[in-house]
Amino acid sequence: MQFLRGAEDVLAERGRTLLLQVVADLDEEVATLRRWHDTGQVTGVIVSDLAADDARLEVLRELGMPAVVLAQPLLAPGFATISTDNARSMRDAVEYLAAGGHRTIGRVTGPKEFMHTLVRDDAFDAAGVRLGIETVSVTSDYSAEGGAEATAELLARPTRPSALIFDNDLMALAGLEVVQSAGLSVPDEIALLAWDDSVHCQLASPPLSALMHDLVAYGADTARVLLDVLDGVPDPSRVAEQPHLVARASTRPVPDHQPGTRPDIHLQG
Numbered sequence: 001m002q003f004l005r006g007a008e009d010v011l012a013e014r015g016r017t018l019l020l021q022v023v024a025d026l027d028e029e030v031a032t033l034r035r036w037h038d039t040g041q042v043t044g045v046i047v048s049d050l051a052a053d054d055a056r057l058e059v060l061r062e063l064g065m066p067a068v069v070l071a072q073p074l075l076a077p078g079f080a081t082i083s084t085d086n087a088r089s090m091r092d093a094v095e096y097l098a099a100g101g102h103r104t105i106g107r108v109t110g111p112k113e114f115m116h117t118l119v120r121d122d123a124f125d126a127a128g129v130r131l132g133i134e135t136v137s138v139t140s141d142y143s144a145e146g147g148a149e150a151t152a153e154l155l156a157r158p159t160r161p162s163a164l165i166f167d168n169d170l171m172a173l174a175g176l177e178v179v180q181s182a183g184l185s186v187p188d189e190i191a192l193l194a195w196d197d198s199v200h201c202q203l204a205s206p207p208l209s210a211l212m213h214d215l216v217a218y219g220a221d222t223a224r225v226l227l228d229v230l231d232g233v234p235d236p237s238r239v240a241e242q243p244h245l246v247a248r249a250s251t252r253p254v255p256d257h258q259p260g261t262r263p264d265i266h267l268q269g
Contacts, residue, residue, distance in 0.1 A: 002215035002216045002219065003215045003216070003218055003219035003222075004018065004020065004219060005216055005219060006215065006216035006217060006218065006219025006220035006221075006222075006223070007046065007219035007220065007222055007223040008219075008223075009220060009223075010219075010220045010223035010224055010227070011223050011227070014227060016043075016227075018223075019041075019042060026055060026056075029056065030055055030056060030059050033045065033056065033059050033060065033063070033065065034059065034063070036065075037063045037065050043066065043230060044065070044066035044067060044068070044226045044229060044230055045060070045065060045066070045067045045068075046067070046068055046070070046222055046223075046226060047060070047067055047068070047069045047070065047071075047076075047079075048070045049070075049114050049116075050069060050070070050071040050075055050076065050114065050115045050116070051113045051114060051115065052113065052115060052118075057069070057076060057079065060079070061078065066226070066229045066230055067079055067080070067226075067229070068080045068081065068082060068222055068225045068226045068229060068236075069081045069082075070082055070083070070222065071083060071115060071116070072119075073237055075115050080225050080226070080228070080229045080236045080237050081225075081237045081238075082218075082221055082222050082225050082237065082238050082239075082240050083237075083238075083239055083240065084213070084218075084239070084240050084241075084242055084243060085239075085242060086116050086119045086120050086123065087119055087120070087122070087123035088123075088242065089195075089211050089242070089243050089245075090119075090120045090123035090124050090127065090165075091123055091126075091127050092211075092245050093165055093193055093195075093211060093245060094123075094124060094127035094128065094131065094133075094135070094165075095127065095131070096193075096245055096247070096251070097163045097165070097191060097193065097251065098127075098131045098133055099253075100163075100191070100251065100252065100253040101162075101253050102133070102161075102162045102163040102191065103133045103134065103162070104133065104134040104135075104136070104159055104160070104161045104162055104163075105128065105133060105134070105135050105136075105161055105162075105163045105164070105165065106135075106136050106137070106138070106154040106157075106161030106163070106164045106165070107124055107135065107136070107137045107138070107164065107165045107166070107167070108137075108138055108140050108147055108150040108151060108154070108164065108165070108166045108167060108171050108172075108175060109121065109137050109138070109139050109140060109167050110139075110140065110141070110142050110167040110168065111139070111140075111141055111142070112139055117167065120167065121137065124137065124165070125137075134159070136154065136157065136161065138150040138153050138154055140167075140171055142167070142168050142170060142171060143170065143171070144170050144171065144173070144174040145174070146171065147166060147168075147170060147171025147172065147173075147174040147175050148171075148174040148175065148177065148178050150171070150175075151164065151171075151174065151175035151178040151179065152178055155178070155179070155182055155184075160190075161190070162189075162190055162191065163190065163191040163192070163193065163251070164179075164190065164191070164192050164193070165193050165194075165195070166192070166193070166194050166195060167195050168194070168195055168196050169194045169195070169196050169197065169198040169200060169201050169208075169210065171194075172192060172193075172194035172195075172201065172208055172210075173194075173200055173201070173204060173208070175192060176192055176204060176208065176250070179192065186206055186250050187206070187249065187250050187251050187252050191209075191250060191251040191252070192208055192209070192250040192251070193208070193209045193210065193211075193245075193250070193251055194208050194209070194210040194211070195210070195211050196210065196211065196213060197210035197211065197212035197213070197246060198210075201248075202248075204250075206248065206249035206250050207248040207249050207250065208248060208250045209245070209246060209247050209248045209249075209250050209251040210245075210246050210248070211243040211244070211245055211246075212243055212244055212245075212246045213241075213243040214241055217240075217241060218240050218241070221238055221240055222240075224238070225237065225238055
């Protein structure tokens with residue numbers, strides 16, 4: 001909703017309206033794009049959660065419909081994009097936890113069909129190899145139920161991770177409940193870190209460390225790129241502000257460990 005608010009504010013300044021259509025699946029989304037084009041109801045679209053060989057891009061190319069894609073430019077050739085460096089953010093998270101003494105780090109991932117999940121996967125495993133620590137991932141679906149199930153699976157491993165990274169805040173909050181229900185102390189026995197900060201992360205007990213992204217600004221910048229596309233501005237793609245790690249009470253160095261060099265972080269709470 002914060003992203004949509006930022007986009008809507010910028011579009012409203014130009015007398016344009018943001019239309020949000022809820023669809024059941026990819027086929028319905030593609031049909032919606034065709035209908036929008038045929039009726040002239042929509043002049044441009046924002047494409048998120050890019051998948052490998054994403055059918056939406058082929059349809060948009062076929063229709064010649066203006067669009068901005070939330071992805072790295074190489075993943076959406078021929079389209080204007082707005083992007084953040086998911087690999088860098090994942091490296092920052094792993095380095096932060098490793099500097100706190102964690103030698104086995106678990107991760108609850110988003111769906112594998114999304115390109116940003118695959119980028120995070122590669123960065124997570126590569127950071128573990130570079131730092132000489134064990135990394136283990138369980139795939140989930142961004143839901144609270146899926147996050148809880150994946151957390152339980154990680155806790156049941158013979159070598160239980162001492163830190164967990166979650167690919168969104170909803171799964172992290174569900175994971176916190178699972179960890180505490182198992183009688184484990186956060187952060188003394190296990191540290192938790194969420195991707196995408198939210199007020200719920202801030203109000204959790206303990207408050208969750210998170211990668212914070214200014215979603216209102218992200219939405220606003222996305223709308224500006226789309227307007228540039230509609231205005232025929234050359235090379236309208238942008239790089240959005242990089243998320244930064246906010247350290248809260250759900251993470252701290254493991255006992256008897258002296259932390260080393262950490263990425264830039266903001267301490268809160």
